[in-house]
Amino acid sequence: MVEAFIPKSLSECLELLNTHDLKIVAGGTDMLIQNRTHSSLPIGYKGDVLYISQIEELKNIYEDNQFVYIGAGATLETIMENLSVSKLLRETILEMASPAIRHTATLAGNIANASPAGDSLVSLYLLDAEVELKSLTNTRRMFVKDFIYGVRKINLEKNEMITKIIIPKLKFSHAYFKKVGPRLSDAISKLSFSGAYLVELGRIIDFRVAFGAVNIYVVRSPGLELKIIGKTVSQLKNQVEEILNWYEPLIKPINDQRSNKNYRKEVSLNLLREFIESLN
Ligand SMILES: Cc1cc2nc3c(=O)[nH]c(=O)nc-3n(C[C@H](O)[C@H](O)[C@H](O)COP(=O)(O)OP(=O)(O)OC[C@H]3O[C@@H](n4cnc5c(N)ncnc54)[C@H](O)[C@@H]3O)c2cc1C
Structure with a gap:
């Protein structure tokens, strides 16, 4: 039987990732398609899942002089409405999916899905965006272009997750x-x-x-x-x-x-x- 975990804090989430073999579900809009069964309504997850949408600290968007930091739990719609986020990225998100999907889906999910047709990736590569990856004991940063190394292939350890997307503040005409x-x-x-x-x-x-x-x-x-x-x-x-x-x-x-x-x-x-x- 498949078990589902719904942590309320990032530390609880990282502890779970460290001790269990779990597939992360953020908005679930890609996971839903990839795990549909056709024969029944419930999603046919093949293993235990970790729902991260209840973790408030993953939803923050903030900035310093150099970067804008987007929490991995922030939905596409929230990112699109936040004026500190690069105009290019906000306009890219506007072209993604429908409002209903954008209210659920996350940018981290679009990155981790690593599809060559993932729309945000084009602008994230252009902006030299990075991801912050966290496990219970380690934090590292990596350019999105290095994080994705093939079709649906990402540089993520089993006990790690994306916690932030980091966008440099760049000036364009x-x-x-x-x-x-x-x-x-x-x-x-x-x-x-x-x-x-x-x-x-x-x-x-x-x-x-x-x-x-x-x-x-x-x-x-x-x-x-x-x-x-x-x-x-x-x-x-x-x-x-x-x-x-x-x-x-x-x-x-x-x-x-x-x-x-x-x-x-x-x-x-x-x-x-x-x-x-x-x-x-
Ligand atoms: C009707 C419909 C329309 C769509 N239209 C578009 C479109 O126009 N353009 C487009 O690019 N995409 C589109 N998508 C695809 C999808 O909505 C996006 O890729 C979305 O950004 C995925 O985010 P999510 O939070 O739902 O990811 P999920 O489905 O929750 O997860 C996707 C993958 O990312 C992993 N993951 C999620 N969060 C993390 C994390 N924090 N750390 C590590 N791994 C993580 C999951 O394990 C899974 O492998 C569409 C989907 C649907 C159903």
Whole structure:
């Protein structure tokens, strides 16, 4: 028989993780789909589960000079409404799921689910976001890009959990997220794109782009971004074809039920072109 644990404090939760083999359930919106039985209404969990939604201390969102800290129990809707959170991330969340799902689902759940189509990941990679991982005896921090090492593969020990998502405070002239799907929210992305830049006196000080659902991981290339930083906006615009050629080999989508690889590649490169042309 499957047992369910519902701790009320983080220390109780970490103690349970240390002594039992448990699968974490936050909002349960991915867990529900992954464990549905089709034959009965109750969810068919295959092992014991740890519900973390009752832990108030995991729901805090706060900031210091450098970072915004988002508790792993904060729902997408709460994050979206918090003005200290990066505008890019809030706009990304607005494109995710329906309000009903966003009132339950968490950002930590979207990260730990490690799907190449996870919408928040594109903006989190772009923002150099980190996760705080805690066990009973240890706390460590890791970039989201290093935390996820493959499709549904994450660097998490059995006795650990994500406790916070840490977002650097960055200054951009403009940043946006675009999702291409059958319907905008409440549908899995065919592909997604985030772009951000900072331009001062016509020169590019910061330039970042990230692509989702076009490889087994989010595609971002700090090396290519460095080649762009320092140029003037007009130099960049004159070089747009060359820059699309730099990115083209990194975009390796697959065919699946949602879309085909040629469409995904072409639209991703069009989104990059549109982003470069939007710089001013
Ligand atoms: C109708 C519907 C629409 C959706 N639309 C979108 C969409 O538009 N875009 C999108 O990206 N996703 C979408 N999703 C997927 C899902 O809602 C998101 O991935 C959501 O952010 C998952 O959060 P959760 O809290 O519900 O995770 P859960 O289902 O609770 O958990 C997901 C995974 O994360 C692990 N986990 C959760 N919290 C922690 C933690 N603190 N530490 C370690 N591991 C943890 C769990 O063990 C599990 O493996 C949709 C889902 C549904 C059902």
